[in-house]
Amino acid sequence: MKLLAPEQRLLAARFSYGLTPALASQVRRAGGARTWFDQQLAAPVEDPAADECQGWWGHLSWDPVRLWRDSASHQFAYDYQRYVLCRRIRADRQVREVMTEFWEQLLNVPTIGGETSYVHRRGYGDTLRSLAFTSFAEILRAAVLHPAMLVYLDNARSTARQPNENLGRELLELHTVGLGAYTEAEVKDSARILTGWAVDTIEGNPSPTWAASYRPDHHATGTVSVLGFTHGNKAQDGRAVTEAYLAHLARHPLTARRLARRLAVKFVRDDPSEAFVDRLAQVYLDHDTAVVPVLQALVDSPDFAASAGRKVRDPAEDLVATYRLTRTRIARPTRQTSAANAILWQARSMGLMPLAWPRPDGAPIGNDAWCNPARMLASYRIHHVVGGGYYPNDDITYRRQRAWLPRLPATFEQVVDHLANQLLHRRATPALVRACCQVMDSSPSEKVTRDHKLLRYGMPRVLLTVLDSPEHFLR
Numbered sequence: 001m002k003l004l005a006p007e008q009r010l011l012a013a014r015f016s017y018g019l020t021p022a023l024a025s026q027v028r029r030a031g032g033a034r035t036w037f038d039q040q041l042a043a044p045v046e047d048p049a050a051d052e053c054q055g056w057w058g059h060l061s062w063d064p065v066r067l068w069r070d071s072a073s074h075q076f077a078y079d080y081q082r083y084v085l086c087r088r089i090r091a092d093r094q095v096r097e098v099m100t101e102f103w104e105q106l107l108n109v110p111t112i113g114g115e116t117s118y119v120h121r122r123g124y125g126d127t128l129r130s131l132a133f134t135s136f137a138e139i140l141r142a143a144v145l146h147p148a149m150l151v152y153l154d155n156a157r158s159t160a161r162q163p164n165e166n167l168g169r170e171l172l173e174l175h176t177v178g179l180g181a182y183t184e185a186e187v188k189d190s191a192r193i194l195t196g197w198a199v200d201t202i203e204g205n206p207s208p209t210w211a212a213s214y215r216p217d218h219h220a221t222g223t224v225s226v227l228g229f230t231h232g233n234k235a236q237d238g239r240a241v242t243e244a245y246l247a248h249l250a251r252h253p254l255t256a257r258r259l260a261r262r263l264a265v266k267f268v269r270d271d272p273s274e275a276f277v278d279r280l281a282q283v284y285l286d287h288d289t290a291v292v293p294v295l296q297a298l299v300d301s302p303d304f305a306a307s308a309g310r311k312v313r314d315p316a317e318d319l320v321a322t323y324r325l326t327r328t329r330i331a332r333p334t335r336q337t338s339a340a341n342a343i344l345w346q347a348r349s350m351g352l353m354p355l356a357w358p359r360p361d362g363a364p365i366g367n368d369a370w371c372n373p374a375r376m377l378a379s380y381r382i383h384h385v386v387g388g389g390y391y392p393n394d395d396i397t398y399r400r401q402r403a404w405l406p407r408l409p410a411t412f413e414q415v416v417d418h419l420a421n422q423l424l425h426r427r428a429t430p431a432l433v434r435a436c437c438q439v440m441d442s443s444p445s446e447k448v449t450r451d452h453k454l455l456r457y458g459m460p461r462v463l464l465t466v467l468d469s470p471e472h473f474l475r
Contacts, residue, residue: 105362388460
């Protein structure tokens with residue numbers, strides 16, 4: 001198999017959930033990883049390969065009222081998480097899926113918990129996916145005023161007489177300028193600006209419609225001042241004030257730096273230089289918060305080119321990559337034990353179910369949170385059962401083990417190198433060859449034929465060893 005050059009492999013791997021041979025072919029057809037990246041940024045939202053699984057769990061398409069009346073919140077949340085995992089495995093628009101997760105983590109609305117925001121959670125994810133490559137000003141407005149966010153952070157119950165500060169505070173602390181940039185008085189004004197944006201919830205209503213609306217009678221009037229944004233706020237209809245306020249925060253220099261740093265930590269390294277963050281922030285401001293120019297500047301930077309080996313897959317990314325790289329095909333679920341259902345419990349066993357982080361800050365994106373013995377052991381178990389084709393068992397097709405082999409006869413080292421090419425998209429290192437030799441009690445020069453022990457019982461061991469290698473854990 002023809003391998004991409006290291007710099008092209010880095011870009012395709014960092015902005016996907018696993019560099020498969022099919023993805024490598026996409027990159028080659030595009031003329032290189034940078035052109036492929038631009039094509040991904042310009043591609044339509046529709047993704048037939050991923051969209052096919054939208055109907056696998058019927059109640060994901062239910063309206064909020066029907067969800068509230070007929071579906072247990074945890075069951076809906078679990079099925080939505082399964083849907084997200086399957087999208088990530090199947091998607092051709094890998095960059096859009098990666099960036100959708102990025103925005104969903106920054107603007108976190110958990111799928112699981114005591115909240116009722118789950119009735120709008122599918123719509124929230126679809127909204128962020130559709131806006132992933134627009135501008136942060138558009139993304140921020142859509143997220144903050146979405147009924148899922150309004151319910152989750154209690155703005156749905158915020159009134160002029162009793163402004164709720166949760167959304168107003170997190171808008172500043174987590175979504176834009178960052179902790180320490182504002183005063184408590186500014187938090188109060190932030191909350192007052194957002195009063196009026198309502199959702200018909202169960203608050204005093206046994207039959208809620210879950211419809212979003214604007215309630216002028218709930219809006220707190222009077223002068224507000226937050227981080228350089230000052231407004232008389234005299235009108236009872238405060239929607240224009242909210243729009244101006246969110247636009248101001250999106251374009252604030254502190255927001256630019258915070259977003260630039262988060263992108264650098266997610267896609268480059270955990271300790272990006274201040275100069276690099278400043279450059280990205282300036283691109284963000286120069287292009288009026290547009291996302292695409294910032295991503296292009298990031299991948300074109302020397303910092304990105306020098307970042308190979310700097311980012312570790314989190315457990316959910318590891319799970320998705322394992323399915324993608326082993327070319328395991330998941331089919332529409334027909335029973336509770338189907339692979340499309342079981343994959344979520346595998347994610348839980350690894351310590352990170354998608355979109356389930358219980359706090360508004362989203363799951364960690366730095367390496368330290370995911371580099372510990374418990375995570376490693378959990379990953380090893382998943383590599384074993386998926387790589388060996390042992391589990392799940394229903395509505396799933398594993399690749400035949402002999403399909404992994406090169407033309408035989410071949411030396412054992414050639415076999416390992418062939419596997420590394422397919423699973424890791426790189427040549428086998430001497431360390432990996434030694435490890436595979438140890439698990440099979442073989443030598444690098446040993447000849448592998450069709451009656452070799454590798455084919456009789458050893459392929460799962462060798463596949464597991466390749467998947468357990470450091471290279472698989474890296475993005």
